[in-house]
Amino acid sequence: MVTGSTMARRALGRELKRLREAKRMRQSEAARAIGVSPQTIGRMEDGLPTKVSDLYINVLCNTYEATAGQRAMLLELALEVRTTHKSGGGWWRAYADEMREGFDHYMGLEEAARRISVWKVTIIPGLLQTPEYRRALAWTETPGVQTGPVEKRVAMVVRRQARLDDPDFVVDVVLSEMTLRDRIGGAGVMAAQLRHLAEVGEFPNVSVRVVPFDTSGHLGSVTGSFVLLEFPKMSATGLIEPPVVFVEEYAGDLYLEREAEVKPYRNAFAEISRVALDHDTSRQFILSIAKEYGE
Incomplete structure (x- = not known):
């Protein structure tokens, strides 16, 4: 699997941060060595987009x-960053206009993950949404938005779900009953969505x-919704990226990476x-609610 930039x-x-700290150097000292600002060194060490030339690395x-x-x-990691950047980045870049600010970072993490564990208090996870559900959700998010942008969001969800065809990508989802009862799009949309959940499960x-x-x-009543992403070894280096917790908020997202977090x-x-109910009982529970919607 390609890990991407x-x-x-x-x-x-x-790794750059670890080496710098081992030398007991400040970011300002590292910045002077390559003629950039301390903020640029900070962006490098935080894994944010910035120039990573071989000259800088050497x-x-x-x-x-x-x-x-x-x-x-x-140098191998820097090459991978530049190669992916030149190719235009991940497929989701084509949908950047319809993503909220910063969500492209989550997409990069999801695309690289080997396993995600999801707890949702409200809203079916994007990986499991039907087009009709996503369409109805888009109208809820931005009432009055034109059809074109809505359909682009729907297309992105469909493309995103291709990851489910990868047997090495493990998805463990636990849903509050609220996600099944909240009538996004009405009874017909929800009935189809719940049948889809039972099928994908x-x-x-x-x-x-x-x-x-x-x-x-x-505890789920206290934590709110979150996603735990875990990653495979990187093919180029054999390194394993530490897991990340993604907490999606209406006004901005939160990424937690330190082990203590x-x-x-x-x-x-x-x-x-x-x-949570076991697999078979959950499936019957989901289908029973779908049947209620269909009545």
Whole structure:
């Protein structure tokens, strides 16, 4: 699987930061070595888009007294960043006009992930949405928007779901009953959406389970919705990217990467999974609600 520039940038930044800190150097000192601002060094180390030429990498390696192996790894990562950038980035770039600000970063993470664990209190996850559901959601998000932009959002969801055909991409979804009861688009749209959930939940690499309303107090009520993304080894370097927690908010998204931030969400997902219905019971529960919509 191609990891793309998002993973390469994150790995490159993390390794550059580790080398700098091992030399007890400040970002301002590293910046002077290659003639850039400390902010540029910060962007590099945070894995954000910025120039990563071989000249910069080699000078920083000299400054940090990197080993030959470390230098080769960093140059390989920088090459992957530039190659992906020249090719125009991920397929989702074509839909940039219809994505909210910053969501392209999440798409890069999702495309590179080997496993995602999702807890949703409201709204069916994009990977599992039907076109009709996504269309109705778009009208809810931006009433009065023209048909063209809406259909572009729908097309993006359909393209995004191609990842589900990859047997090495594991999707573990736990839904609050609220996601099944919230009538996005009306009864007909919801009935079809829930039948789709039951169908996709039969895929060997996809799990869809439900936490009913009558479940006693559980941690999911406190955490709110979140996604835990885990990544494979990078083919070029053998590095494994640390997991990321994505918390989607109406006014802006949150990405948590430090182990101290990720661990509570990992534990929370395990606890929410513990109280969720099992696979078969969840499927019957989903279909029973779909039947209610169809009546």
